[in-house]
Amino acid sequence: MPKLKAAVFCCTLVLMGAGVALAEATSSPTVVVLIDLTAAEAILGAATSDPAHAAESADAALELAPVTAMIAKEHKYNVNASAATFKADVIAAASGLPTRVFPFKELRDDPKPARDMLVSLRSSGAEIAKRLSDGLQSFAPDGTAISATLIILLGSNQYGWVPDQKSTAFYADVGRHLGDVDGLIALAAHELFHVVQGFSQPEWGPLFVELPKTAPQEVRIRHQLRAALTNLVLEGMATYVGDPDAWGATHRGFDHDKREYARELARNSETFALFDTIIYRLARDSDAPQDFLLSIGFGGSWDQTGYYVGYQMAKAIDRFLGRDRLRALVARTPEEFLGDYITVAKAHPDDPAVKLLAKPTIATVQYLTTHPGP
DSSP: OOOOOOOEEEEOSSOOOSEEOOOOTTSOOEEEEEEEOHHHHHHHHHHTOOGGGHHHHHHHHHTSHHHHHHHHHHHTTOTTOSHHHHHHHHHHHHTTOOOSSSOHHHHHHSOHHHHHHHHHHHHTHHHHHHHHHHHHHTTSOTTOEEEEEEEEEOSOSOOEEOSSTTOSEEEEEGGGGTTOHHHHHHHHHHHHHHHHHHHHSOOOGGGGSOOOTTSOHHHHHHHHHHHHHHHHHHHHHHHHHTOTTTTTOOSGGGHHHHHHHHHHHHTHHHHHHHHHHHHHHHHHOTTOOHHHHHHHHHOGGGTTHHHHHHHHHHHHHHHHHOHHHHHHHTTSOHHHHHHHHHHHHHHOTTOTTOOOOOHHHHHHHHHHHHSOOO
């Protein structure tokens, strides 16, 4: 088979190399976005290949690093996901048989929506890249200079993700956005903002690893509290940046997300109470199960309520303190973000969109502010 040609579109707003460039702290933010369709086109080609060439098409797709990255991500949630399963599912779909992990039979039965979406992305890639660049620059702190690549995928059961904190590549699966470019842009904005956060913040990975029981009690408590606040700020701000309404998403593919936003915002008294309760436990129990409590506050099985608590905080700060302050907070500590929100909430006690945190939570934020470090 001929080698796959890369389909990459770039909105270059400044002359710079790929990756991250250091900039003066006072310089305006610059975010450069490239869009790579190579993996999605290879996957669609494999899923729709004729039976005689299905195995060869699958092998060609598996040579691409983004495809193996997609499989690795899928494996975290489904142990049956592997390169072998990917190839077997391509062959099964080509033979008209059900697939085991990847939805290639559905793609094969009706490839037109996916094909049309990729054609649309190919024809308007530069415009989409510019929309993402312009939108993210309005949220990035001064001094930001990032060149990031949006890798489009197809056929996973994931939405979007950034593989690690210092990655300039981020992924989005178009499967749930077929016919809705704006919805895809909203998802990509959420993930691209995580890239911006990753290069604006110190290493956060160690925070999400529970300390050993031998660590001093106060150190364990501060560690698990900072993990919760960091999670709140990272996901809350990204959820605000990726609000589908803000990006004009109207297709049915984003109806679910819009309903989730509306539902979570309508029950903000309950979601804030849950967040307060989690912080209360973490602040008073050095043996608290950190991972378990964070899964309750931010996990999908609990509707990711912490995302929407952080969303409402980011929105309130943007509304009352201004975009420049919100941008600056991207590079500041979670305690500063919470401190600003507490100030806003106290100043607007009658605003239904601004919920005041419980007194113990406010005291906890003040304690962490005066006790930096471990």
